[in-house]
Amino acid sequence: MKGEFFISVSNSKVKYEFSIKRNITVIQGDSATGKTTLVDMIREFEQNGADSGINLSSKKKCRVLEGNNWEENLSLMNDSIIFIDEGNRFVESADFAKAVKNSGNYYVIVTREGLDNLPYSIEEIYGIHTSGKYADLKQVYHEFYRIYGNNNFNDCRIEKIITEDSNSGFDFFNAVCGEKIRIKKYR
Known part of the structure; x- marks a missing residue:
């Protein structure tokens, strides 16, 4: 899988819009910034579709990978954008790194830990920025922001x-x- 893919995930309260450019994207940040909410919404949409009340727009299928059967589940996922939430220890393993290398998927990994076995770009580490809250029943808009540099070497x-x-x-x-x-x- 190659190229840039735009993803929009929303329900009646929250909206996320972002683009995935490389095969590994890392989302970091403090508690209560919406990282797990994003993964939960994708999981809910994957399980219940439109009945979940979630709108998901993406050219590629969005899936959630988790649990002890990750290898078996991953073997069934092709040409997809795979989201992995914090707490899935397999992300740090050499077996997972090998599986990522041999796969045609893109991965969005929510973690606060370093991923020493995975070759990801410092330019693809993001946080989630909330740009407005109106009321509990109104939509909250979230966007990704780059944590490490938008270095412009033209000024160097x-x-x-x-x-x-x-x-x-x-x-x-x-x-x-x-x-x-x-x-x-x-x-």
Whole structure:
């Protein structure tokens, strides 16, 4: 599975809208920010469809993975966006990392822990931001925000690059930087 996928999940009180760009997205944040509510809503929609009172819009099927039978359940999930809530210890295992690597799914993992076995991008770690509460019966709108940098390297002024590699490393930086930056090789 490749590409960016927009997801909208809502009920009469809460609405989440976000895009998934890579195969692993991590959601972090404090308690009571709506992380588990998001996963619960997707689980409820998966089990009961429109009868759940939840609206879910996505080009790919959204599923929840949890529990001791995760391997068996995951083997039945293909071409899906899979949500995993905190407390599922299998997420930290080497077996899970291998399963993710060999799968065609995208994963949205809610966790406060580091995921040492999984190769995820620092740019795909998000928190949930609440942008307004009106009353208990009115909708609360949630959006994801990037926790780690929207680094704009266009504002960065590099004056020198030093490389000890006189072959491919030097050739790479020389081709990328051209005449804009002085590049010197040291032996």
